Amino acid sequence: MTDLKKIKKEAEKEIGSAKDLKELQDVFNQYLGKRGELTQILRSLKDMPKRERIMFGKDANDVKNALTIAFDEKSAGLKAGEARAAEEKEWIDVTAPGKKIAVGHLHPLTLAKRKTMEIFQSMGFAVAEGPDIETEWYNFDALNIPKDHPARDVWDTFYLKDGPLLRTHTSPVQIRYMEKNNPPLRIIAPGTVYRHESTDSSHEFQLYQVEGLMVDKDISVANLKAVVGEFFRRFFEKEVDFRLRPDFFPFVEPGFDISITCLVCGGKGCSVCKETGWLEVAGAGMVHPNVFKAAGLSPEWQGWAFGFGLERLAMLKYRINDIRLFRSSDLRFLNQF
Numbered sequence: 001m002t003d004l005k006k007i008k009k010e011a012e013k014e015i016g017s018a019k020d021l022k023e024l025q026d027v028f029n030q031y032l033g034k035r036g037e038l039t040q041i042l043r044s045l046k047d048m049p050k051r052e053r054i055m056f057g058k059d060a061n062d063v064k065n066a067l068t069i070a071f072d073e074k075s076a077g078l079k080a081g082e083a084r085a086a087e088e089k090e091w092i093d094v095t096a097p098g099k100k101i102a103v104g105h106l107h108p109l110t111l112a113k114r115k116t117m118e119i120f121q122s123m124g125f126a127v128a129e130g131p132d133i134e135t136e137w138y139n140f141d142a143l144n145i146p147k148d149h150p151a152r153d154v155w156d157t158f159y160l161k162d163g164p165l166l167r168t169h170t171s172p173v174q175i176r177y178m179e180k181n182n183p184p185l186r187i188i189a190p191g192t193v194y195r196h197e198s199t200d201s202s203h204e205f206q207l208y209q210v211e212g213l214m215v216d217k218d219i220s221v222a223n224l225k226a227v228v229g230e231f232f233r234r235f236f237e238k239e240v241d242f243r244l245r246p247d248f249f250p251f252v253e254p255g256f257d258i259s260i261t262c263l264v265c266g267g268k269g270c271s272v273c274k275e276t277g278w279l280e281v282a283g284a285g286m287v288h289p290n291v292f293k294a295a296g297l298s299p300e301w302q303g304w305a306f307g308f309g310l311e312r313l314a315m316l317k318y319r320i321n322d323i324r325l326f327r328s329s330d331l332r333f334l335n336q337f
């Protein structure tokens with residue numbers, strides 16, 4: 001009887017101080033498990049005389065029942081505590097803002113190209129395209145560039161095996177378009193061109209050019225100025241001063257270079273504009289009669305053409321100081337757009 005009381009007291013104390021379900025299970029095994037202290041006592045009942053067995057057995061079973069209840073209560077309490085702790089640990093705030101998914105964006109050259117196309121299309125220009133691999137005829141001969149012109153030199157042109165070449169400008173598209181379409185014509189031809197050049201902050205061997213061509217009756221330089229001025233205004237989203245100065249290109253007569261006020265210094269003079277206050281952005285002029293002839297058009301037509309360097313325009317619009325960044329695939333650069 002003394003043993004029974006002692007076991008009950010100790011077991012209750014240990015149940016009370018069990019810190020987790022594992023500890024509680026150990027206590028259970030110690031008293032009520034297969035070889036538990038109380039289990040042993042209950043097992044020994046069968047060897048006792050009948051009277052004692054009845055008396056002692058009742059007490060032993062009472063202790064067993066009391067301990068079983070104590071175990072169950074403690075177990076339920078520990079389980080609830082553990083569930084609460086897990087809930088707190090895995091708590092999800094369904095009202096918290098989600099993580100932003102990184103979405104792709106357009107390359108600055110694509111942005112500049114799309115903007116250019118949009119502006120010219122709104123002025124009634126169609127978009128034309130031509131092949132990157134050209135023949136000497138389309139790239140040079142048809143554009144009134146003589147056989148001995150230095151631009152044909154291997155230092156400027158990438159020649160492919162057995163004759164074809166990578167176009168050095170988008171002007172061949174003028175010829176290809178005029179061969180298939182009758183004037184009046186208004187087109188722009190955006191596309192990649194290739195020059196055999198060493199690269200630096202303002203030179204690349206692969207460039208993006210936008211060709212413009214307008215052919216009609218009574219077309220003059222005034223039309224060219226009006227269209228180009230409108231384009232600058234809308235591309236740079238502000239008034240931009242520009243000027244035409246005589247220049248020579250074999251496929252136009254007269255020819256001009258088009259410069260705009262330096263957008264970096266506002267025309268005062270800085271390192272970007274080499275202290276002149278002006279930046280050259282395009283070559284242009286009235287289409288040479290020989291070009292019309294090569295494309296099979298009668299010389300009664302008049303027209304103008306221009307060629308913009310898209311990288312140049314994008315550099316000025318987005319304040320980019322090195323042309324090589326466009327094709328560098330550097331995410332630190334690209335992520336800024």
Ligand SMILES: [Zn+2]
Nearest residue numbers: 262265270273
């Ligand atoms: Zn400047």
